[in-house]
Amino acid sequence: MPKDSGIGASSKRREDVRFLTGTGNYTDDINLNGQAYVHFLRSDVAHGRLNKVDTSVAAEMPGVVRIFTGADFEGVGGLPCGWQVTDKHGNPMQEPAHPVLAQGKVRHVGDPIAAVVAETAAQARNAAEAIELDIEELPAVIDMKEAVKEGATKVHDDLESNLCYDWGFVEENKAAVDEAFEKAAHVTTLELVNQRLVANPMEPRVAVGDYNRATGDSTLYTTSQNPHVIRLLMGAFVLGIPEHKLRVVAPDVGGGFGSKIFHYAEEAFCTFAAKALARPVKWTSSRSEAFISDAHGRDHVTKIELALDADNNFTALRTDTYANMGAYLSTFAPSVPTWLHGTLMAGNYKTPLIYVNVKAVFTNTVAVDAYRGAGRPEATFQLERVIDKAARELGVDPVALRRQNFITEFPYATPVAVEYDTGDYNATMDKLLEMVDRDGFEARAAESAKSGKLRGFGVNTYIEACGIAPSALVGQLGARAGLYESATVRVNATGGLVVMTGSHSHGQGHETAFPQVVADMIGISEDMVEVVHGDTANTPMGMGTYGSRSLAVGGSAIVRATEKIINKAKKIAAHLMEASEGDIELKDGQFTVAGTDKSVAWGDVTLAAYVPHNYPLEEIEPGLEETAFYDPANFTYPAGAYACEVEVDPDTGKVTICSFAAADDFGNVVNPMIVEGQVHGGLAQGIGQALLEGAVYDDNGQLLSASYMDYAMPRADDLPSFQVDHSCATPCTHNPLGVKGCGEAGAIGSPPAVVNAVVDALQRGGHNVTHIDMPLSPGRVWQAMNG
């Protein structure tokens, strides 16, 4: 019987009432008295020397309050990078300055040059058009392999080259890996592109800066996945505002997918300008602006090689990747192609030797950073594609080849520095094959052939490292932050609870799922628990939401804080019932004394905590409020097996997804409905990458896919009805809930299944096509079939 409340129940998302009825409170809904509006004048060339920014005419335009340029930020810090990668020679990465407004040069289309603050948004925009620019255009650096050649034009004149770092992992293993390749019975090689994507959350970015002259306090309202991180980065590194004088609020946020993790120039500008002008300053991104100012995702060019012995065992893996950083280092950009990518190259397989090389490159493009999955989709895609290619070359079943090489014993230390605590990859594969009726494929293929279509079946597995992350470990890896999470649980006198969490919900359903955990632990109704998040003024220092971490890390902090609450409540109950604390039991919201019929209700205890007339004051303080910080012992390792069946129209190259199945192991599940929704969304984004999406620059650094006219987002009718399952659960061994995280799985696991299926269809149709780069648009598929 499915549960109807608590952990394991598909409680309806309480936040959806306001989201679906248009009564949410998003950053753009926040309008302050005396608010002015900013319009950013952005570079329309990819690379140029900024000889002159003349604002004299524009400053006289109607409504203009003040125009800021790079010169106004000369004494101000630049946007910081939160992760330092050390290269294969032991040297730190090259880290360029990132001014709030361009200084000296513009480095990508969209680079902000000037900011006009005016009484209205239209006046700000009008005046921006009157700013006179003298930009000496320089050659645009776009192609990564060209960018790192000797003598290439430099994006940053003061750096040695366009190479941010050349990372080798594990460098000490390189010789052994090379030797294994020399001894291999078979080597499969694949060159591929994991294309650049634009995150495109439904809500574009918005920032409102405010300054209180009486107190000297600054407030920033912003579309962020992690307000405390923004407070720390902006306060400490950019504007020099101590945290107690700076409040950051991220209210309802309409999706982020990673792109709202980072600290952006517009946030710093609005906070800075509000203080300079002593009035609120607001910026609302247009969708066009989002395309050229939100951090992009992916953009890897990779060569991967897989070595196998005569029995088809994987003996070594070697990869060589160019990772685009864009023009500046976005907040966590350096970590994505390294520690979030190289550490996952073992996948679900016991390949004993792995070497990963990543060259991170500066180009005259928008900065690239984490996007749903962040490094792990890139790892999964190349690994699962090369395994599929190997199976074809060897003439063996791709499922059997995978099974043969699965890791089956846990814990398992990979050769790429992580230890999987638990998993069962055969179980998810078994479940997957049961879901997709693989035996019936030939009959379905014959049916497709009758209408001239080519049918194909693709399968893959995936693993991800989520629940980010053990602070001590990531500190060793270059993170300039800890990655714990926090929670304060405040119990009110009448028994209701407020959970103040450092996690941030921008669609994930925390307001529903977190109360399920707390209510379950105490044995009360979920309705008695409320979640507060997104405001540094009323939540403990937290690291926010990304990397499928909120339940695994934030939920664990809530469990720890609730345990403290229960322990104290038991002391109070023991006092009320004149019993020993050790005999107190809590069940269904009732405290009882073991072996007796004595009981007091949850509400009696909470009331006593705040009205301590009969209370053990000599032992414990009044009140019932506890805080916990949880730092995970390890990453969590969600894993699964995905399958896709496609039909390809050979006349047009159009791919239709007939079915898509996902068998995931997320460990324990708090709310199955929310988990399924997360998987559905992830699959839509992963299939979107596989078939539709792609950000493309021309040689001059102009973004060709800069609007929805050319950037193809997945729509409902591009997708099948998904089959999802999460019944093969191996609970996480090191967090109190046994949960692993589910937010990114769909986006990580689905692209290779789609591409594997299309290649299968084409090969069955007699076409010698071994790979097509994403997106598998009709034009590309047709071109591949027709030379």
Place this chain on the structure above:
Amino acid sequence: MYEFEFKRPGTIADAVAALGAEEAQLLGGGQTLLPTMKQRLAAPAVLVSLGGIAEMQGVCTDDAGRICVGGGTTHAAVSAATAESYPALSHLAGHIGDPAVRNRGTIGGSLANNDPAACYPAAVLASGANVVTNTREIAADDFFEGMFTTALNDGEIITEVKFPVPAAASYQKFLQPASRFALTGVFVAKFAGAVRVAVTGASEDGVFRWSEAEAALSGNFSPEAVDGLSVSADGMIADLHGSAAYRANLVKVLTKRAVAAC
């Protein structure tokens, strides 16, 4: 969007008069012009809406049996009105853009704009329709002059479009994945004694008639009739979504499908 003056005349004559103003621009359904203005890529001083002109609204049939569509009629209205009388035209109109576009966008606006990937030009050219303006009647073959270019003079208003109704017709549109405009669209219209094939979305010169296919189909109206023909990739559009060769391939594929669907 820059500031502009908005006029909404009630008659064609008043619209013509209003268009005499400096930097005046006609507004049909605004599905192209308004986004362009919002992006500040167009900045008319005066916007003359045709939405209030009753005589440009609606669909009727004339004595010659032609379907006459008022220039200000929305795609949704055309689709609803021609479901029985000209199903291929109804289907085309009912699949332009999304519901918002179809309930605002007008046939006159689409034809005057002549976007190379628009659907309506294919229907007008394949049907051999006449485009009626406030001053004259222009045959479809003379109307389309290339991408975003038509025979219309400045200030000339499309008041009506007269469609001869073929014995059989079909429009096959292959969607551009992002915009869902026609990556290529082919309209085949079979009349007694002649077949007309019009192609949109493919050519750098905008909508065109594929005369080799018309000749072949006039003799043998079957998909196989175009098997032996080839379409040159020269002059075809090449962009992110498809090469010139791909579009040339689609012309043939969609023509065959349209014939099969007739």
